[in-house]
Amino acid sequence: MPQDDLAPAGITPFDELVYRATVSRRVASPAEIAAELGHSAERVGRALDRLREQGLVGRLSGTRRRYAAIEPQTALDALVRARTGELEHVRLAAAELSRMFAAAREDGVEEVQIATGGDALARWFVTLQQEARQEVLTLDRPPYALTTSNPVEATALTRGVVYRAVYAPEALEWPGVLNDIRELVKHGEQARVLPGLRVKVAIADRRLALMPLSLDLTGVRAAIIRPSTLLDAMVDYWELCWRQALPLDAPAAGPADDPLGEEDRQLLTLLVGGLKDDAIARQLGWSVRTMRRRMSRLHELLGASNRFQAGVTATRRGWL
Structure with missing residues (x-):
């Protein structure tokens, strides 16, 4: 089929070609995709970076550049909502890409659902943020399933979603994380830091929560928690952490009697x-x-x- 179905969403034909090649694989490097498509690894790498900024792929942790596709139906729907005009055929293309996606999402109705594997954890984290309409609450600490940065948050902030994040000190020691946080704070994130934080949690609209069941992300199992007394307890725990945490990125100007620079x-x-x-x-x-x-x-x-x-x-x- 033509490789321009996603053009109304701001995706060029070449980027779509790279995206389709990424969707058909579990994990891929720029060199592997370049060999398949017959283009240079540098050009493919730039396309993957653009796709990552649009929330369609994620870069895995580590020094080697490796990418994995985010679940296409969810990722492309977020782009459609962010743009105006007639984009119905983009949604149709997203549905086709979803059928190509190897790891099918299970939409159970249980109060607690278990997802297995780092890829599934990353996809659920993206989905949780993209489905949020009011607020996202997080407890954040290493390690990370994909990259340490979160381009999905920047998009959600522009559509009015409130982010309040509590970070463990260990997160700030990862290269580039503090600068990423400061950039997000400029766009509206409320950030605090709390020593001794032992869990990772993300909660959307106090109706859906995601929590890895261990900090070893190799074959990790994560709980997806829907409205229940367990979810209520998790929200209460987050509130307790928030009250005990200190503001992470205080404004440059303090009170009139503040001598600090x-x-x-x-x-x-x-x-x-x-x-x-x-x-x-x-x-x-x-x-x-x-x-x-x-x-x-x-x-x-x-x-x-x-x-x-x-x-x-x-x-x-x-x-x-």
Whole structure:
């Protein structure tokens, strides 16, 4: 069939060709798809990056570039909703691509459904966000099923979905994660950090939750939880974590009596968030020696003898 069915959704014929090749595989690298299509790996790689930005494919974790298709019916419906005009034939193309998708989604009516495997976990995480209409609540910590970034969130924020995320300090130590969070905060995400976070959870509209049953994502089993007392308990637990967590990306300007600069506030936020000295220095682009010198100044300014006291004092003064 013609390779331009998805053009009304902003997908070029070549990108659609690459997307179809990705859908027909479980996991693929740019080189593998390039060999199949007879194009250069560089051109295919650029197409995969564009497809990832549109929420159609995800990049797997690791240094090697490998991609997996997101469930086509759900992913393409999100694009259709985001655009105007006559796009009905895009939905028809999405239905065809769904039939090609190897791992069929089971739409059970049970209050708790189990999905198996990292690919299924990633697909459900995308689906949960795309189906959200009001809010998405998350508890976030490593490891990650695909990439650490979440392009689906940026799209959801533009259509008015509220995101409130609680991050474990370990998440901030992953390369690029803190910058990703700051970018999302600029677009509306409310972010906090909480040491000791032991679970990963995503909740959409307080009606659907996704929780991996272990932190080993090799063959992981995840619970999809629908309205029930278990879901109510998970929402209550999230609220408890939110109240105990500290704002992760405080605004540059504090109260009138706040002597902290933006860098000092970022340093203090990361310190009370539980990050180690070398991780904080790396995130701020400082040496460990510089970071410790700046922290000593903050302790003196706040009259604190340790990180906990510094965090409590700064919070009480409205500096965090």
